[in-house]
Amino acid sequence: MESKSILIKDTVIVDPGKTKKGSVLIENDKIVEISKDIGVNNAEEVIDGSDKILIPGMVNSHTHLSMTLLRGLADDLNLDEWLNEHIWPVEANLNGDYCYAGALLGCLEMIKSGTTTFNDMYFFMDDVARAVEDSGLRAKLSHGMIDLFDEEKRKNEFKESIRIIEKCHNTADGRIKVDFGPHSPYTCSPELLEEVREKANKYGVNIHIHVSETKNEVDQVIQAQGKRPFEYLHDIGFLGEDVLAAHAVWLSDYEKEIIKENDVKISHNPASNMKLASGISPVNELINNGICVSLGTDGAASNNNLDMIEELKIASLLQKVNTLDTTALNASKVFKMATFYGARALGLEDEIGSIELGKKADLVLLDRNSEHFTPYRHPISHLVYAANGSDVNTVIVNGEILMKDRDIFTIEEAAVLEIAENAAEELVSKS
Amino acid sequence: MESKSILIKDTVIVDPGKTKKGSVLIENDKIVEISKDIGVNNAEEVIDGSDKILIPGMVNSHTHLSMTLLRGLADDLNLDEWLNEHIWPVEANLNGDYCYAGALLGCLEMIKSGTTTFNDMYFFMDDVARAVEDSGLRAKLSHGMIDLFDEEKRKNEFKESIRIIEKCHNTADGRIKVDFGPHSPYTCSPELLEEVREKANKYGVNIHIHVSETKNEVDQVIQAQGKRPFEYLHDIGFLGEDVLAAHAVWLSDYEKEIIKENDVKISHNPASNMKLASGISPVNELINNGICVSLGTDGAASNNNLDMIEELKIASLLQKVNTLDTTALNASKVFKMATFYGARALGLEDEIGSIELGKKADLVLLDRNSEHFTPYRHPISHLVYAANGSDVNTVIVNGEILMKDRDIFTIEEAAVLEIAENAAEELVSKS
Numbered sequence: 104m105e106s107k108s109i110l111i112k113d114t115v116i117v118d119p120g121k122t123k124k125g126s127v128l129i130e131n132d133k134i135v136e137i138s139k140d141i142g143v144n145n146a147e148e149v150i151d152g153s154d155k156i157l158i159p160g161m162v163n164s165h166t167h168l169s170m171t172l173l174r175g176l177a178d179d180l181n182l183d184e185w186l187n188e189h190i191w192p193v194e195a196n197l198n199g200d201y202c203y204a205g206a207l208l209g210c211l212e213m214i215k216s217g218t219t220t221f222n223d224m225y226f227f228m229d230d231v232a233r234a235v236e237d238s239g240l241r242a243k244l245s246h247g248m249i250d251l252f253d254e255e256k257r258k259n260e261f262k263e264s265i266r267i268i269e270k271c272h273n274t275a276d277g278r279i280k281v282d283f284g285p286h287s288p289y290t291c292s293p294e295l296l297e298e299v300r301e302k303a304n305k306y307g308v309n310i311h312i313h314v315s316e317t318k319n320e321v322d323q324v325i326q327a328q329g330k331r332p333f334e335y336l337h338d339i340g341f342l343g344e345d346v347l348a349a350h351a352v353w354l355s356d357y358e359k360e361i362i363k364e365n366d367v368k369i370s371h372n373p374a375s376n377m378k379l380a381s382g383i384s385p386v387n388e389l390i391n392n393g394i395c396v397s398l399g400t401d402g403a404a405s406n407n408n409l410d411m412i413e414e415l416k417i418a419s420l421l422q423k424v425n426t427l428d429t430t431a432l433n434a435s436k437v438f439k440m441a442t443f444y445g446a447r448a449l450g451l452e453d454e455i456g457s458i459e460l461g462k463k464a465d466l467v468l469l470d471r472n473s474e475h476f477t478p479y480r481h482p483i484s485h486l487v488y489a490a491n492g493s494d495v496n497t498v499i500v501n502g503e504i505l506m507k508d509r510d511i512f513t514i515e516e517a518a519v520l521e522i523a524e525n526a527a528e529e530l531v532s533k534s
Numbered sequence: 535m536e537s538k539s540i541l542i543k544d545t546v547i548v549d550p551g552k553t554k555k556g557s558v559l560i561e562n563d564k565i566v567e568i569s570k571d572i573g574v575n576n577a578e579e580v581i582d583g584s585d586k587i588l589i590p591g592m593v594n595s596h597t598h599l600s601m602t603l604l605r606g607l608a609d610d611l612n613l614d615e616w617l618n619e620h621i622w623p624v625e626a627n628l629n630g631d632y633c634y635a636g637a638l639l640g641c642l643e644m645i646k647s648g649t650t651t652f653n654d655m656y657f658f659m660d661d662v663a664r665a666v667e668d669s670g671l672r673a674k675l676s677h678g679m680i681d682l683f684d685e686e687k688r689k690n691e692f693k694e695s696i697r698i699i700e701k702c703h704n705t706a707d708g709r710i711k712v713d714f715g716p717h718s719p720y721t722c723s724p725e726l727l728e729e730v731r732e733k734a735n736k737y738g739v740n741i742h743i744h745v746s747e748t749k750n751e752v753d754q755v756i757q758a759q760g761k762r763p764f765e766y767l768h769d770i771g772f773l774g775e776d777v778l779a780a781h782a783v784w785l786s787d788y789e790k791e792i793i794k795e796n797d798v799k800i801s802h803n804p805a806s807n808m809k810l811a812s813g814i815s816p817v818n819e820l821i822n823n824g825i826c827v828s829l830g831t832d833g834a835a836s837n838n839n840l841d842m843i844e845e846l847k848i849a850s851l852l853q854k855v856n857t858l859d860t861t862a863l864n865a866s867k868v869f870k871m872a873t874f875y876g877a878r879a880l881g882l883e884d885e886i887g888s889i890e891l892g893k894k895a896d897l898v899l900l901d902r903n904s905e906h907f908t909p910y911r912h913p914i915s916h917l918v919y920a921a922n923g924s925d926v927n928t929v930i931v932n933g934e935i936l937m938k939d940r941d942i943f944t945i946e947e948a949a950v951l952e953i954a955e956n957a958a959e960e961l962v963s964k965s
Contacts, residue, residue, distance in 0.1 A: 172909060174909060175911040175916050175920065178865055179865060182860060208908060378854060378860070378919070379860055380855055380860040383855060408906055410922070417848065417851070419809075421852075424813065424814060424852075429610060429810055431811070434610060473951075474639060474951065475643075477958075478606075478954060488809070489605060489606065489834070489837075490839075491923065493923075523909060524909050527908075
C-alpha cells in the first residue's frame with residue numbers, strides 16, 4: 104500500500120459516547136490526529152466535512168453475504184417451506200463464482216450504506232474473500248460447518264475450514280481474518296463443536312455460530328442433548344469470550360447468566376428475526392446486564408437488505424414496543440451496538456469501532472444537507488431514527504477511500520449489478 | 535392548468551393485485567390509456583420506464599406534517615415527559631409561518647420518498663395548505679380540535695375548523711380537501727364529538743380522529759365514559775364509513791366488530807407505535823376480517839421520518855413477529871394498505887390508489903438499477919423488504935411532474951431545508 108494522508112476537515116465527530124466538532128487526520132491505514140483544527144497542508148487529500156457528520160464505519164456482525172443472490176426469491180412463507188422448497192434447493196447449486204458475484208453485490212450495498220466491516224458465514228469463502236479484497240472492505244469470514252452428526256461430513260468440514268484459514272487469514276493487508284463457523288448446536292455434533300473449540304485455540308481464531316434463533320431449534324437441542332443450547336455449549340466447554348453467537352432469541356435466565364459469565368458475544372438481527380417470525384431477543388436486558396450485544400442484518404434472503412442504518416432503527420423500536428418502555432435501547436446504545444460493540448464482538452476492538460488515535464481509519468461521512476438531518480439537532484438521533492443508507496456520502500476503510508460523494512472507486516457499480524443479476528438468474532434456473 | 539400529455543413508456547406497472555408490463559398515457563390530470571405499447575407521438579413528454587417500476591403514488595393516511603420541525607427534538611423519553619417537557623412547550627409557540635415551513639419540509643420529504651397524498655391533522659392548516667399548493671402534492675387537511683371538555687374552547691375549535699373548510703376545501707385544482715379533526719375521545723367532550731358528526735354531514739366532509747393509541751388513554755375513556763373508546767363513539771352515533779381512526783392499537787373483540795360494522799377506516803402507524811411504546815395494533819387480524827386498514831407515518835417527532843417505504847417493511851415485519859407467523863401481512867397486503875386502502879380510507883378511492891383508466895395521474899417510478907432491486911424478481915417484495923425512499927426516481931401528482939431523476943421542480947430543495955432549519959431554531963428558542 105502506498106503511503107497516503109487524508110484530512111477530514113471541520114466536521115462533527117460522532118463517536119459512541121461522545122460527539123464533538125473537529126478534524127481527523129489519517130496517515131496510511133491509521134488515525135494519527137484528532138483535534139479542533141488541522142491545517143490543510145498536513146495532508147495530500149482534504150475532505151470538507153463541514154456539512155457532514157463523521158461516524159466510525161459500522162460493523163455488521165452477522166451476515167451471509169452471497170445470499171444477496173437470493174434476495175426476494177421467496178418471502179412470506181413459513182420457515183420449513185422457505186428453506187426446503189426455495190433456499191436449500193438453490194444453495195445446492197452454489198459454486199465459487201456465484202458466491203463471489205453475490206458477495207460483490209453485498210459489498211457494494213454495504214459500502215453504499217456505511218458498513219465497513221462484516222462478519223460472514225457461508226460457503227466458498229475464499230471466493231467471498233476475493234470480493235472483500237476487490238471492494239476494499241474489512242471482514243471476518245468463516246466456512247459454515249454442518250455435519251448433521253455424520254463423521255465423514257465432519258472431516259470434510261474441518262478440511263474446508265482449515266483450507267480457508269490457511270489461505271485467507273490475515274490477507275488483504277490484514278483486512279481479512281478467518282474464524283471457525285460451526286453452524287449451530289442443532290446441525291453440528293458435539294464432536295464437531297468440541298473439535299472446533301480445540302482447533303480455534305490452536306489456530307488462534309474466533310468462533311462464529313448461530314444459537315437459539317427459533318423456539319423449534321431450542322426444542323430440538325433439548326431433545327437431543329437434554330438441555331437448552333447455551334447450557335449444552337457451556338457444559339461441553341465450548342463457550343468463551345472468542346465466541347460470537349448470532350440471534351440468541353430464546354434464552355432462559357440461566358442461559359443469560361452463562362452468556363455473561365463466559366463473556367460470549369451476541370449478534371442481534373432484528374429485521375431477520377421479525378421477517379422469519381423467530382421471536383424477539385431480550386436485547387435491552389442483555390445490554391443492561393453488561394453483555395456485549397452487536398448488530399447484524401443476517402443474509403439478504405431474510406431481511407432483505409444489508410442497510411445497517413435501517414437496522415439501527417428497527418432494533419431500537421422493537422425493544423421499545425416489546426418492553427412497552429420508550430426509554431429502552433435508546434439511540435446512543437443502539438449506535439454503540441453497530442460500532443464499538445460490533446468491533447468487540449469480532450475481537451477487533453483494538454483496531455476499529457471508534458474514532459480514536461492509533462485505530463484503523465475505517466470511517467463514514469453522512470450528508471447533513473438532507474431532509475433526514477433537518478432541522479439539525481442530535482446527530483445520533485437523526486442517524487438512528489430518521490436516516491437511511493442513502494444518507495452515507497463517503498466511506499474510508501483502512502485509510503483508503505472506497506466511496507466519495509456516493510461514487511465508488513474500488514469496484515464498478517453497474518458491472519457489479521450486472522454480474523450479480525446474471526449469476527442469480529443462472530443459479531436459480533438450475534434448481 | 536395548461537393541457538399536457540405525458541407518456542410513461544415500457545415499464546413494469548405494479549398495481550395492488552396485479553403486476554404487468556406496459557405503458558401509461560396521462561392527459562392533463564388523468565390516466566387515459568394503459569396498454570402494452572403506446573407510440574411516443576401520442577405525448578408531449580415521454581418518460582422511459584424501461585429500467586423502472588411504476589406504482590400508484592403512496593397515501594400517508596395519518597401525519598402531522600409541520601412536526602418535521604420537532605424531528606429529533608426529544609427521543610427515548612417516556613410519553614409524559616416527552617409531551618409535557620418538550621413537545622407541548624414548543625407547540626405553544628407555533629404560528630402560521632412555522633407551520634408552513636415545517637409542512638414544506640414534510641412535502642419535500644414525501645415527494646422524495648414516493649408519497650403523493652397525505653392526511654394531516656394539526657394547526658394553522660391554511661398555512662399547511664400553502665405548502666401543499668406550492669409543492670404540488672395532494673392532501674386532506676383537518677384542524678386538530680381539542681376542547682378538554684370546555685365550552686369556550688369548543689366554540690373556538692368549530693370556528694377554526696369551519697374557517698379552514700370554507701377557505702381551503704376543494705382548492706388547488708381539487709388537490710386539497712378538508713375534514714373535521716377532533717383530536718380524540720379523551721381530549722374532546724361528547725358535545726364536541728356529537729357536533730362534529732352533525733357538521734361533517736352538513737358540510738359533506740370526512741372525520742379524522744385518534745382512537746386507542748395507548749392503553750392509558752383507553753383507561754381514561756373507560757373512567758370518563760364508562761366504556762371503551764370505540765364502544766363510546768358507537769353509542770353516541772359518531773362512527774361511520776367517513777371516519778378515519780388513527781392508531782387503533784388497543785381493541786376488544788367487540789370493538790373490532792363495531793369497527794367492521796360501521797366500516798370505520800383505520801390508519802396504522804407502526805413506527806410511531808413502536809417508538810412511543812404504545813403497543814401493537816392487531817392489523818393482520820383486522821385486514822383478514824375485511825376492515826380497511828391504511829398506513830401512516832404519524833408526525834416526524836415520533837417516527838422520525840415520513841418514508842412510507844420504510845413504513846411498509848416495519849408494518850409487515852411487526853405483524854410477523856407479533857403473531858409468530860411468517861405469512862402475516864405479506865408484501866402484497868402491506869403494499870395495498872399504502873395505496874388502495876389509503877385511498878379508500880380517505881374517501882378518495884374513485885380518484886387515486888391504483889393505476890386505472892380515468893383515475894388521477896398520481897404515479898411514482900422507482901429505479902430498478904439499484905442494489906435493492908438486484909437481482910430483479912418480485913417488484914413488490916423488493917419495494918417492501920429491500921428498498922427505501924431513495925429508490926424513488928420520479929413523482930407525478932395530478933398529471934404534473936413534481937420530481938424527475940430526483941430533481942424536484944415545484945419547490946427548491948436547498949431553500950426548503952434552509953427555511954425549515956431557521957424556523958425550527960427560532961421556534962425552539964422561544965420555549
